[in-house]
Amino acid sequence: MSNNDVIKVSGLTKKFGHFTAVDHISFDVKEGEIFGFLGANGAGKTTAIQMLCGISKPTAGKGTVAGYDILRENEKIKRNIGYMSQKFSLYEDLRVWENIRLFGGIYGLNDKQIADKTEELLTRLKFEDQRNAMVRSLPLGWKQKLAFSVAIFHTPKIVFLDEPTGGVDPAMRRQFWEMIYEAADQGITVFVTTHYMDEAEYCNRVSIMVDGRIDALDSPSALKQQYDAVNMDQVFRKLARKSTRAE
Amino acid sequence: MKQFFAFVKKEFYHILRDGRTMLILLGMPVVQILLFGFAINMDVQHIRTAVYDPSQDETSRQIVQRITANPYFDMQGEVYSMQEIQDLLRRGDIDMAVVFDEAFQTNLVHSGKSQIQIITDASDPNLGTISTNYVLAIIGQYQQEMMGLTGIPYQIDIKSKLLYNPEMISAYTFVPGIMGLVLMIICAIMTSISIVREKERGTMEVLLASPLRPATVLISKTIPYLTLSFVNLISILLLAVFVLHVPIQGNLLLLIAVSILFIFLALALGLLISTLVRTQVTAILIAGLGLMMPTLILSGMIFPIGNMPQPLQWLSALVPARWYIAAVKKIMIEGLGFIYVIKEVSILVGMSVFLIVFSIFNIKTRLE
Structure with a gap:
């Protein structure tokens, strides 16, 4: 294991009563990597992400995120990560700049930093005219771009994206992935879950979860070769077939 | 601290930008005072x-x-x-x-x-x-x-029941009741709804993944409603004194102090509800049915507690508004001092402590 692993977990497990949502998963993610975290609905992706973000306490297992222990140092982890949830995660009844300022403030940026970075962000997204718009009035694709920009506003070491492109049209998804690449170029590690197998191809490495376990983990090309598939969709189907868990 | 203020500000935006809710929250006590004071008058005329x-x-x-x-x-x-x-x-x-x-x-x-x-x-x-x-x-x-x-003793014995001026009695009974009801609704119902709304919309997850402490989130959510209920308290008292002519016989500061105690209790109740439910609809149902009905019926606001069957009297002892209303009646109407409301105040303090401890115990700092 090299020193630039920003996420390192082994035997991570989460049980709810008798149900094992996440079953002894182990993996590591390198700095600056775009790591795809795939799996069918109910495979345990969201639970795993919540443990990594320090929102949910693991039942068993250990690991570090951004160099901090997930069992004991979750407050420190929270300062060094960004999180964009499955549900849309900005406040609809706040203006664009108010959302940016709120989250900037929550992550402890000072007023000057917030003001400078807000300008930069709005320019980059070509959102200057929407500065005062209520978030609820924006189209979904724009909201998601904004939510992503807000999640990386404080330049975290890692950003966790839980199905960030759900319900967005292909053109918008394409633009969204360009933003993800830009973030990765800046050195932000991207940990992303998705349903869309074409998106899996954009990742440096992907893991595929089936019934709470990680059944495959490698680069998309290696996985395709291993499973004798033409694309990630076939790889996924071959693995998902083994699932015994009802949706 | 800066985080805290940024967050409180956001909460105020939520309330101020929801014009209709805002109108209801500020208008409710006014309408209720006028309704109870004039329309729902126990005294019959004409x-x-x-x-x-x-x-x-x-x-x-x-x-x-x-x-x-x-x-x-x-x-x-x-x-x-x-x-x-x-x-x-x-x-x-x-x-x-x-x-x-x-x-x-x-x-x-x-x-x-x-x-x-x-x-x-x-x-x-x-x-x-x-x-x-x-x-x-x-x-x-x-x-x-x-x-x-x-000097001739007539046999017809008629009991006079017109011992009081009914108009005055109506207002005297209802003003403390409305204070209890309005403060309970605004603090408990609105606080629980605003917290559960974040759970429902998914923003709570983002907040929990941020360096904000869950306690900071919850406390800053109660601040705007604390302010709002204070405004309501003042408007109820002004209406009571100048429109319904119900004088404040006792110490105004004591009255306000007891009201603030009750506001804290109601906020704690709202927090507790928000830790127990996941959707806004459930929050409204629990807070609405679970708090409003008992406050209306069992607090002694409308029906005298003494006339209730024993089991209901016991049940009414669990309704916080009952003790608050009793204390307000004593202070405001009867003009009694602190030593006369020690019992009510201690019960309210006890209930608040219990609720706060219980909701802290219940707050899930980490989602399950």
Whole structure:
């Protein structure tokens, strides 16, 4: 294991009563990597992400995120990560700049930093005219771009994206992935879950979860070769077939 | 601290930008005070009354005169048969008829007994009972005066129930009740809704993944409602004093202090509810049905606790508003000092401590 692993977990497990949502998963993610975290609905992706973000306490297992222990140092982890949830995660009844300022403030940026970075962000997204718009009035694709920009506003070491492109049209998804690449170029590690197998191809490495376990983990090309598939969709189907868990 | 203020500011935006809710929250106490103070008045006025007096003697005349002179009655005039009374009542032209014995005075003087029949439209039972009581009181008073003059003890024993001025009593009873109800609704219901809303929309997850402490999130959510309920408290008191003319007999500071205690309790209750439920609808149902109904029915605001069956009396002891309303009545209406409300205050303090401890215990700092 090299020193630039920003996420390192082994035997991570989460049980709810008798149900094992996440079953002894182990993996590591390198700095600056775009790591795809795939799996069918109910495979345990969201639970795993919540443990990594320090929102949910693991039942068993250990690991570090951004160099901090997930069992004991979750407050420190929270300062060094960004999180964009499955549900849309900005406040609809706040203006664009108010959302940016709120989250900037929550992550402890000072007023000057917030003001400078807000300008930069709005320019980059070509959102200057929407500065005062209520978030609820924006189209979904724009909201998601904004939510992503807000999640990386404080330049975290890692950003966790839980199905960030759900319900967005292909053109918008394409633009969204360009933003993800830009973030990765800046050195932000991207940990992303998705349903869309074409998106899996954009990742440096992907893991595929089936019934709470990680059944495959490698680069998309290696996985395709291993499973004798033409694309990630076939790889996924071959693995998902083994699932015994009802949706 | 900066995080905290940024977050409190955001909460104020949520409330201020939701114009309709804002209007309801600020308008509710005003409307309730005016409704309870004026429309829902236990005191009955303008009782349209007719008289059937076949005896036409001095005593019956005097009684009729007294009824006519009483401001609660609108005398509609005399009728000359029972049939006429029936018709008038059925058409809804009168609310009450007073019928005298055929030889009213003769009977009274000779046998010491005489009869008056009071017929009321009891389709509204409350109105029927109250107007009957008024007439009984008037006659009773007249009887006593007669007895004083003649010294003859008449046998008709009428209990006077008109011991008070009903108009004043209504407002006196309702103002503390409305204070309890409004503060409970705003603090408990609104706080729990605003927290659960974040859970429902997914923003709570983002907040939990941020360096904000869950306690900071929850406390900053209560601040705007604390402010709002304070505004409401002041507006209720102003309306009570200047519109309903309910004076504040006791110490204003003590009254405000007890109210703030109750506000804290209600906020704690709101926090507790928010830790137990996941959707706004459940929060509204639990807070609405679980808090509003008991506050309305079991707090003594409308129905006297002493008249309830024993099990309900025990149950009412669990309703925080009961103790708050009792304390407010003592301080505001009866003008009593702190030592007289120690019992209520200690119960409210005990309840608040319990609720706060219990909700802290319940707050899930990490999502399951």
